[in-house]
Amino acid sequence: MAIHKEHDPHLKSMLKTRHISMLALGGVIGAGLFVGSSSVIAAxxxxxxxxxxxxGIMVGLIMRMLGEMAAAHPTSGSFVDFSRLAFxxxxGFSTGWLYWYFWVVVVGFEAVVGGQIIHGWLSDIPVWAISLVLLILMTSLNLLSVSSFGEAEYWFAGIKVAAIIVFLIIVGMYVFKLWPNSTASFANLTQHGGFLPHGPLALFSGVVSVIFSMSGVEVATIAAAESDNPSQNIRRAVNTVMIRIMVFFVLSTLFIVVAQPWTMVVPGKxxxxATLDAIGIPGAGTALTLVILVAVLSVLNAGLYTSSRLLHVLSSNHEAPSWLAKKNKRGVPVWGVLTSTLVGYGCVVIAALWPDTAFQFLLDSSGALFLFIYLMICLSQLKLRKKWEREGTLKFKMWLYPWLPLFVTACIIAVLISMGINxxxxxxxxxxxxxxxxxxxAYEVMKMIRSNKSQHSNIIDSVRHGSNDLGK
Incomplete structure (x- = not known):
């Protein structure tokens, strides 16, 4: 059963259009871009x-498919509900819990990254202690109200977008020799081992890392269900996905590898x-490190919001404890937020005690999950499109149906196969x-337990009816 806003009295329209617009614009910018791009360039x-x-094109097309479904049926569960409706x-159970698992691991990971950044300035305080403080702060913010989440993300995203624009202007001037003493050269694209120094297959091996860095682009469609105009806000968010990715990811990466030899990029840094330091702008590195910290807090904030809404949907569908669906007067699923936070605390502790084993397993095991989630979005859209077309509920359509959705589906499967080969x-x-x-x-166990309970209840009812018949 999909939880639609108009049927759920606890789901309040507290996010404004400006919140959704900025969330759509800056939600995709995180540490995955600012730091993770180093590994992609190295590979x-x-x-x-x-x-x-x-x-970016693949993710943009997937978001178009998700936008089609979300505009037709705005729900706080978004593609989790669509998976259930289709298959x-x-x-629905598997997609919801997989997505929740991904985000709670991300929450723990981002808290650790934030702790490491601040530890660089306050070396006397251990990383785990700083990480726990950051988690407590973001938990408190999420517990205040839905609008407090939106307002925080509005300013977080605004800072990130402003930083990227300033970066593109400065490095763009450096690349096109408008900056004094520029040593940038487009020859850097072909020198130092060539344009593809590790062969064409390296492009596809980097797809998983890139998809991970783009995670968060779909949060706008989930948040839109709690806005004042879900269908319009979803369309607006989805329509700008491709432009955002091309500007923020593609253009910035191109400028970085032209501004300096790619061999100077150090994985993990x-x-x-590094590019701003190479240009020689005093204090630029420190300023951008602060922006990276904001990006980390933004992803942490969005992760807690998204994971708590997923628990609400799963609980409403009797696939998680019923108390997780309860919301307070401000429309916040308090227990959902706290439960997701507890897992985040657990991840921080695991990262402190077993960084190279248990914590690394958590990160690795969530690495390819987004590909499976995206695959489910594609398959759901392919199945639901005809049904909703007959019902006349489609307000926003995916292009070239069914051929383009089939092509994107094939691309995701090809990436998964290449992961198995590499x-x-x-x-x-x-x-x-x-x-x-x-x-x-876990789903099969849950179904078996419910079946046994149902049979037990039927036996008790039969015995009671038999007793009543004998009494008569």
Whole structure:
């Protein structure tokens, strides 16, 4: 059963259009771009911007498919409900819990990254203590109200967008020799090992990292269900996805590999900071590090919001404890937020105690989950399109149906196959499959328990009826 806003008295329209617009604009910008792009450049070389472009187009088309469904049926569960409508309860259960698992791990991961950034300035305080404080602050923010989440994301996203624009202006001037003493050269695209120093397959091996860095683009469609005009806000958010990705990801990566030889980019260190340092702007590195901290807090904030809404939907569909669906007078699913936060605290503790084993397993096992979630979005749209077309509920359509959705579906499957072939990504794929198997097994156990309870209840009813008949 989909939880529609008009049928759920607890779901309040507290997010404004400006919240959704800014969330759509800046929600995709996180540490995955500011820091994670270093690994993509190291793996793909100067052609890294092509990797971002390919993945960006694919993600943009997936968001178009999601936008079609979300505009037709705005729900706080978004694609989780669509999976259920298309393929039954097992699909909704699995997609919901997989997506929740992904986000609570991200919440823990971002808290640790934020702790590491602040630890660089306050070295006397341990990383885990700073991470816990950041989690407590973001939890408090999410518990205040839905609008407090929206307002925080509005300013977080505004800072990130402003930083990217300033970066593009400065480095763009440097690249096109409008900056004094510029040593940038488009020859950097072909020198130092060539345009594809590790071969064309390196482009596809970077897709998983790039998709991870683009995670969050779909949050706007989930948040739109709690806005004053869901269908219009969803269309607006989806229509700008491709432009945002091309400007923020593709153009910035292109400028980075032209401004300096790609071999100077160190994996794990922000190429944005390194590029500004290479240009020689005093204090730019520190300023951008502060922006990266804002990006981390933004993703942490969005992760808590998204995971709590997923628990609300799962609970409303009797696939999680019923108390998780309860909301307070301000429209906040308090227990959903606290439960997701507790897992985040657990991830921080695990990262402190077992950083190279248990915590690394959590990160690796969530690495390919987004590909499976995107695959489910594609398959759901392919199945539901005809039904909703007959009902006349479609307000926003995916292009070239069914051929373009089929092409995107084939691309995702091809990436998953390439992950299985590539030794570097095989472990991550295997651990993601383990997570899927565990969740599907949990669904079967839940169904079996409910079946036994139902049979037990029927036997008791039969005995009672028999006793009543004998008494008569």
């Amino acid at each position: 793909a070389g100067p052609a890294a911007f092509i990797c971002y472009a390919i993945t 039954g309860n097992i699909a 922000s190429p944005f900071v 030794p570097a990504t095989r472990l991550s794929l295997g651990q993601s499959l383990i997570a899927i198997v565990i969740i599907v097994f």
